[in-house]
Amino acid sequence: MSAGAIVMMIIAMVIVWGGLVASIVYLRMRPEKTDSPFEDPDLVADDTARSQMPHPTRDT
Template sequence: MTTPAILLMILALLIVWGGLVVSILALRARPERDDLPPGGEDDTRDEGSVIVHDT
């Protein structure tokens, strides 16, 4: 392998693995979002009823 190919490979590896490390650290710092709105409404249909889609 040539020197530019090795340098490009090292750069690509640093970007990919560095992104993984940064993502893991960010998820450890803030594991769950707490600014989301409350959940949706419960489904009141019968168990075996057909789902009707507006298309």
């Protein structure tokens, strides 16, 4: 491999692995909140009603 190819490979690896590390750090600092005390009661009622309905089937 030539020196230019090695330099480009290192740059590409730094971009890919650096992006991975940056995204992990970002998610560790600002995790997603899944259990919010302020849920919309209409959405909760829709989810409850939908969970009690039978699973749709296809007869094709």
